[in-house]
Amino acid sequence: MTGQRHHRSALFPVAGVGISLLAALCLAVPATAQEAGAAGTLPSAPAAGSAVATEAQAPAQAPAVITLDEAIRRAETADPTYAGAVAANQVSAADRTIARSAFLPSVRYFNQYLFTQSAHLPAKDQAALAQSGVTPAPAYIANNSVHEYMSQAQVTETVGLGVFAQYKRAGAAAIQASAEQEAARRALVVHVVNLYFSLLAADRKEAVAQRATDEASHFHDLTERLETAGEVAHADVVKAELQLEEKQRALSDATLAASRARLDLGVLLFPDPRTGYQLAETEAKLPAVPERADVQAAAEKNNPDLRSALAAADAANLDVKAAWAAYLPDLTLNYNYGIDAEQFAVNGRDGVHNLAYSTSVTLDIPVWDWFATQAHVRQAKAMRDVARTQLTNTQRALIAELDEFYDEARAASVQLSSLDQSTGGARKSLELTNLRYKAGEATVLEVVDAQNTLATAEAAQADGMVRYRAALASLLTLTGVLAQ
Numbered sequence: 001m002t003g004q005r006h007h008r009s010a011l012f013p014v015a016g017v018g019i020s021l022l023a024a025l026c027l028a029v030p031a032t033a034q035e036a037g038a039a040g041t042l043p044s045a046p047a048a049g050s051a052v053a054t055e056a057q058a059p060a061q062a063p064a065v066i067t068l069d070e071a072i073r074r075a076e077t078a079d080p081t082y083a084g085a086v087a088a089n090q091v092s093a094a095d096r097t098i099a100r101s102a103f104l105p106s107v108r109y110f111n112q113y114l115f116t117q118s119a120h121l122p123a124k125d126q127a128a129l130a131q132s133g134v135t136p137a138p139a140y141i142a143n144n145s146v147h148e149y150m151s152q153a154q155v156t157e158t159v160g161l162g163v164f165a166q167y168k169r170a171g172a173a174a175i176q177a178s179a180e181q182e183a184a185r186r187a188l189v190v191h192v193v194n195l196y197f198s199l200l201a202a203d204r205k206e207a208v209a210q211r212a213t214d215e216a217s218h219f220h221d222l223t224e225r226l227e228t229a230g231e232v233a234h235a236d237v238v239k240a241e242l243q244l245e246e247k248q249r250a251l252s253d254a255t256l257a258a259s260r261a262r263l264d265l266g267v268l269l270f271p272d273p274r275t276g277y278q279l280a281e282t283e284a285k286l287p288a289v290p291e292r293a294d295v296q297a298a299a300e301k302n303n304p305d306l307r308s309a310l311a312a313a314d315a316a317n318l319d320v321k322a323a324w325a326a327y328l329p330d331l332t333l334n335y336n337y338g339i340d341a342e343q344f345a346v347n348g349r350d351g352v353h354n355l356a357y358s359t360s361v362t363l364d365i366p367v368w369d370w371f372a373t374q375a376h377v378r379q380a381k382a383m384r385d386v387a388r389t390q391l392t393n394t395q396r397a398l399i400a401e402l403d404e405f406y407d408e409a410r411a412a413s414v415q416l417s418s419l420d421q422s423t424g425g426a427r428k429s430l431e432l433t434n435l436r437y438k439a440g441e442a443t444v445l446e447v448v449d450a451q452n453t454l455a456t457a458e459a460a461q462a463d464g465m466v467r468y469r470a471a472l473a474s475l476l477t478l479t480g481v482l483a484q
Contacts, residue, residue, distance in 0.1 A: 085184035092177035099170035152338030162325030169318035176311035209254035298479035316387035409471035
């Protein structure tokens with residue numbers, strides 16, 4: 001029994017330096033742990049003869065005490081799904097900035113030098129041009145001069161319905177991404193709450209299994225003493241021995257379940273999930289289920305899934321407008337200021353002022369595109385119908401989930417009181433049955449049944465606690481308020 005009672009020391013040697021030192025290193029330099037993971041290596045416990053093992057006599061670092069808030073905070077930095085939602089929100093915000101820049105004037109400074117072969121003129125004409133100081137004409141009629149320098153500030157703006165529709169669409173997408181990030185955060189909180197209280201329940205079940213094993217061991221010793229005194233038959237000893245073996249197996253399973261629950265939560269808490277830690281004690285008084293009217297009002301106002309569906313519907317409507325905008329003309333305004341001359345100078349030959357400006361206004365009217373715009377409009381309308389269907393389904397699901405989660409929380413709350421009474425009654429029944437057995441008024445089967453009843457009631461009480469906490473956390477996905 002000693003080896004079973006100290007199972008945690010074997011899995012998490014907090015008293016030594018092995019895992020505790022590794023956990024301290026992982027917490028102190030998380031970047032190093034990430035680099036090691038990227039290289040495909042996993043941290044391992046030190047060998048028995050290593051330098052670390054020789055320091056086993058040194059005082060060990062106390063395991064971290066993790067509260068529920070701390071667990072949620074750590075999970076937000078470690079969960080890849082939530083990290084993806086955060087990144088998507090940031091990308092959508094950047095897309096909105098990019099879309100806004102499309103209908104604002106763009107400014108750039110343009111520099112260019114062009115050289116064009118001069119026109120082939122007769123020798124006497126070339127000599128006359130050289131004597132007069134006139135630059136010969138270029139060979140290409142589209143070019144202005146043999147040597148041409150351009151250095152200009154250019155301002156361009158395009159005005160069209162499609163540009164504004166795309167900007168508004170990017171805003172709707174940003175709202176949708178923000179709502180999806182909040183939904184991912186709330187789902188992560190629910191997951192952490194389930195893991196947190198599941199671990200507390202697993203530890204509680206392990207303690208219950210340990211107590212039940214101790215009781216079975218004491219009862220086995222009692223039957224042996226009574227058999228020696230000739231007060232009970234050997235069959236009582238055999239039954240007590242079978243009961244002890246059953247409780248020992250149950251303790252082994254409870255220990256394994258607690259270790260698994262600790263590792264599952266440790267994945268979200270530490271770089272090395274094997275790091276030893278303890279959960280903070282929760283308040284004895286459980287939070288009450290909020291009023292149904294308050295839950296419904298909060299769900300209608302703060303539900304991120306509904307906000308996401310509404311934003312998706314708005315984005316789909318704007319996609320249709322953007323597709324329709326391809327039928328309409330776009331107005332482009334250009335303003336250029338700078339140099340476009342034969343010399344790279346403010347003043348040219350003969351006192352010519354090279355600095356000047358030019359403007360242009362272009363009206364781009366679409367005429368024929370082989371029904372491509374019509375096909376884009378049909379695509380946008382089809383996706384709009386899907387978005388509307390999703391919005392309707394989200395609204396229906398919200399109504400159903402509101403009733404489901406609220407009724408679950410109420411039922412779990414009522415059953416907690418019943419489980420508390422059952423546990424107290426089973427404990428009292430075991431005490432009385434033990435006294436009756438010692439007095440010769442009860443059989444061994446009654447004692448074993450009382451022991452099993454108490455163990456079952458205590459395990460059910462732990463499960464009921466997890467169920468109630470999980471039901472309250474599920475209301476978070478609808479209301480955004482988590483009672484702790």
